Amino acid sequence: MSSVTNNAAVEHPVRERMPAAERRELILGHASEVFGRRGYAGTTTEQIAQAAGISQPYVVRMFGTKEKLFVEVIERALGKLTVAFREVLRLHSTGEIPSNELGARLGQAYVDLIEDRGILMSLMQGFIQGHDPVIGERARAGFLEIYRLLRDEANFPADEVRSFLADGMLINTLLAIGLPDNFEGDEAATELMTLSFGAKLDTVLCAATDRPADRAQANLP
Amino acid sequence: MSSVTNNAAVEHPVRERMPAAERRELILGHASEVFGRRGYAGTTTEQIAQAAGISQPYVVRMFGTKEKLFVEVIERALGKLTVAFREVLRLHSTGEIPSNELGARLGQAYVDLIEDRGILMSLMQGFIQGHDPVIGERARAGFLEIYRLLRDEANFPADEVRSFLADGMLINTLLAIGLPDNFEGDEAATELMTLSFGAKLDTVLCAATDRPADRAQANLP
DNA sequence: GCCTCTGGTTATTGATTGATTACTAAGCAG
DNA sequence: CTGCTTAGTAATCAATCAATAACCAGAGGC
Numbered sequence: 252m253s254s255v256t257n258n259a260a261v262e263h264p265v266r267e268r269m270p271a272a273e274r275r276e277l278i279l280g281h282a283s284e285v286f287g288r289r290g291y292a293g294t295t296t297e298q299i300a301q302a303a304g305i306s307q308p309y310v311v312r313m314f315g316t317k318e319k320l321f322v323e324v325i326e327r328a329l330g331k332l333t334v335a336f337r338e339v340l341r342l343h344s345t346g347e348i349p350s351n352e353l354g355a356r357l358g359q360a361y362v363d364l365i366e367d368r369g370i371l372m373s374l375m376q377g378f379i380q381g382h383d384p385v386i387g388e389r390a391r392a393g394f395l396e397i398y399r400l401l402r403d404e405a406n407f408p409a410d411e412v413r414s415f416l417a418d419g420m421l422i423n424t425l426l427a428i429g430l431p432d433n434f435e436g437d438e439a440a441t442e443l444m445t446l447s448f449g450a451k452l453d454t455v456l457c458a459a460t461d462r463p464a465d466r467a468q469a470n471l472p
Numbered sequence: 473m474s475s476v477t478n479n480a481a482v483e484h485p486v487r488e489r490m491p492a493a494e495r496r497e498l499i500l501g502h503a504s505e506v507f508g509r510r511g512y513a514g515t516t517t518e519q520i521a522q523a524a525g526i527s528q529p530y531v532v533r534m535f536g537t538k539e540k541l542f543v544e545v546i547e548r549a550l551g552k553l554t555v556a557f558r559e560v561l562r563l564h565s566t567g568e569i570p571s572n573e574l575g576a577r578l579g580q581a582y583v584d585l586i587e588d589r590g591i592l593m594s595l596m597q598g599f600i601q602g603h604d605p606v607i608g609e610r611a612r613a614g615f616l617e618i619y620r621l622l623r624d625e626a627n628f629p630a631d632e633v634r635s636f637l638a639d640g641m642l643i644n645t646l647l648a649i650g651l652p653d654n655f656e657g658d659e660a661a662t663e664l665m666t667l668s669f670g671a672k673l674d675t676v677l678c679a680a681t682d683r684p685a686d687r688a689q690a691n692l693p
Numbered sequence: 694g695c696c697t698c699t700g701g702t703t704a705t706t707g708a709t710t711g712a713t714t715a716c717t718a719a720g721c722a723g
Numbered sequence: 724c725t726g727c728t729t730a731g732t733a734a735t736c737a738a739t740c741a742a743t744a745a746c747c748a749g750a751g752g753c
Contacts, residue, residue, distance in 0.1 A: 268700055268749065288603045293513035295740060306702055311742060379600050381649035382509045390649045395660050402660070413642065413667045414635075420645045421638035428602035428611045439616050439623070446634045489719060489730055516710060527732055532712060 271313070278303045278310060280369065283324050287372025291321050291380050322389055325377035328370045329393045333400060335360045340404055353405060354415070361419055362451045365426065366458060375423040422447055431459040492534070499524045499531060501590065504545050508593025512542050512601050543610055546598035549591045550614045554621060556581045561625055574626060575636070582640055583672045586647065587679060596644040643668055652680040 269277070281302035286294050296317050300307040314320035339356050342348045348356050364370050378394065381387040401412045425431070425447055434440035448455050490498070502523035507515050517538050521528040535541035560581050563569045569577050585591050599615065602608040622633045646652070646668055655661035669676050 271700070274700080290511055290513055290600065292511055293601075296742090297740075307740090308703085308742075308744095309701060312701095317741065375600065375645075378645050379511065379596065379648045380514075381651075387650055387654070391651060391654060391661075394645075394649055394651075395658065395664075398664055399660050409663050410667055413664060414638075416664075417635075417638040417642035420641035421634065424596075424599050424615075424641045427600045428615055429608055430602075430612060430615075433608070433612055437616065439620050440612075442630050443616075443619055443634060443637075446631055492730075495730080517712090518710075528710090529712075529714095529733085530731060533731095538711065 274305070275313060278305070278313065278320075279324060279327055282310075282320055283328060283367075283369030283373045286321060286324055286376055287369045290376050291383075291386065296320075318385065321377070322386060324373050325386075325389060325393065328374040328377075329396070331367075331370050332361075332364065332374070332397065335364060336397075336400060336405075343405075354407070354411070357401070357405065358415065358418070362422070362448060365422070365448070365451060365455055368426065368458070371423055372426060375427060418447070431455045495526070496534060499526070499534065499541075500545060500548055503531075503541055504549065504588075504590030504594045507542060507545055507597055508590045511597050512604075512607065517541075539606065542598070543607060545594050546607075546610060546614065549595040549598075550617070552588075552591050553582075553585065553595070553618065556585060557618075557621060558625075564626075575628070575632070578622070578626065579636065579639070583643070583669060586643070586669070586672060586676055589647065589679070592644055593647060596648055639668070652676045 278299065282294075282299045285299050285302050289298070296310050297307045299320075300310045303310070310320070311317070314323060336357060339348065339353070339360050342356075343350070343353050374393075377386060377390045381390050398412060398416065401407050401415060402409060407415070425444065430440055430444060434444065444455070445452055499520065503515075503520045506520050506523050510519070517531050518528045520541075521531045524531070531541070532538070535544060557578060560569065560574070560577050563577075564571070564574050595614075598607060598611045602611050619633060619637065622628050622636060623630055628636070646665065651661055651665060655665065665676070666673055
């Protein structure tokens with residue numbers, strides 16, 4: 252780090268000021284990941300700050316409270332999920348997806364979301380926090396939103412929607428227990444993951460091995 | 473103890489010393505409920521102590537650490553779940569349950585466990601804590617244990633087991649978001665719960681209305 | 694060339710909270 | 724009764740954490 256020349260101004264091309272909206276989205280992304288892994292109560296605003304590369308008070312000041320930040324995180328996750336579903340529905344309405352494939356394509360859209368671990372996991376952490384008066388309220392509303400979208404907009408029979416959601420919750424649980432990262436060749440685990448993740452299995456296992464940005468805790472000597 | 477005239481001594485007929493093993497199980501029961509509702513990180517040992525009617529240090533001393541207590545809680549839940557399943561399998565092996573009913577009866581056994589909210593919810597909280605090195609390890613092992621039990625002892629095809637587990641995870645999620653307690657007549661919620669809980673629906677809704685021992689937080693003005 | 698938003702930081706604090714220590718009392722054995 | 728083991732409590736501590744306060748700098752407008 253000892254620059255021979257005295258030109259200090261050229262030393263930080265990465266360190267820049269950032270417009271608030273952009274910083275906000277950046278924080279939400281990292282918060283999604285950390286909340287998704289450690290849960291609401293198990294996550295500190297400091298951990299999120301470190302992941303986002305800023306100071307802890309700034310995180311708090313930008314979102315008011317930790318709880319408001321969490322609500323925004325699950326709202327964002329819910330948004331991305333519905334956008335993904337509605338995109339499939341749009342392709343269906345334009346005839347690009349035949350009706351007999353619609354279910355499979357919606358399932359595919361869900362599984363595709365696995366790649367951003369934070370979305371599915373933070374959403375699941377929101378569900379599990381259902382006892383909380385404010386988070387729980389949002390979680391229930393969100394879950395029913397998805398249910399209605401699949402039933403009323405995709406026109407699926409109620410029990411098919413239920414089954415679809417069940418498969419989703421299993422996927423979430425398998426990700427939550429970290430099976431793709433820790434199955435170590437176990438035969439039963441491999442079988443269950445093959446059946447659950449389908450064609451996306453290799454992607455899931457690949458995303459597991461290259462650790463997703465764990466640089467946050469690489470600095471406590 | 474035979475002094476009837478002493479009015480102070482007669483004041484606590486309920487307050488008795490309890491053998492450690494019995495107290496231990498009592499704590500585990502209450503811990504199961506509180507952990508199940510608020511999660512691992514979101515639960516304080518003080519809350520568990522209050523629920524169990526003892527002092528906080530005693531909870532810690534009996535189990536060593538909060539983490540060890542949590543592991544015992546999910547171990548206990550896992551135990552009760554496997555006991556319930558194996559009882560169905562026993563009835564099947566003695567011919568009291570025909571093979572074509574086995575799946576339904578196992579499902580029934582699972583749904584029956586809803587009555588003790590703590591079991592399913594604390595287990596789910598264990599799953600969601602999968603990132604934790606010690607809790608996660610136990611959660612993964614427990615999940616695969618159940619998978620193998622259904623596949624190898626109940627002799628179900630792998631994909632039926634997957635589907636069975638998926639239904640279970642949906643039930644857990646619906647309970648976690650507290651839908652039975654807060655659906656308020658919502659049409660979609662009612663439909664989804666009817667499909668998910670089946671014949672057990674009224675029991676679920678009934679267990680929801682009579683609040684399960686919420687006296688713990690009746691003191692924060 | 695100054696002024697003033699906007700995007701940040703460092704320092705600090707009050708409340709929790711898991712854990713420890715030291716103490717007390719019940720109850721059984723002899 | 725005496726004494727030891729077992730069941731429990733009260734007091735306290737050291738860390739952690741969300742939140743607040745106070746301050747600072749870069750960059751554009753004028």
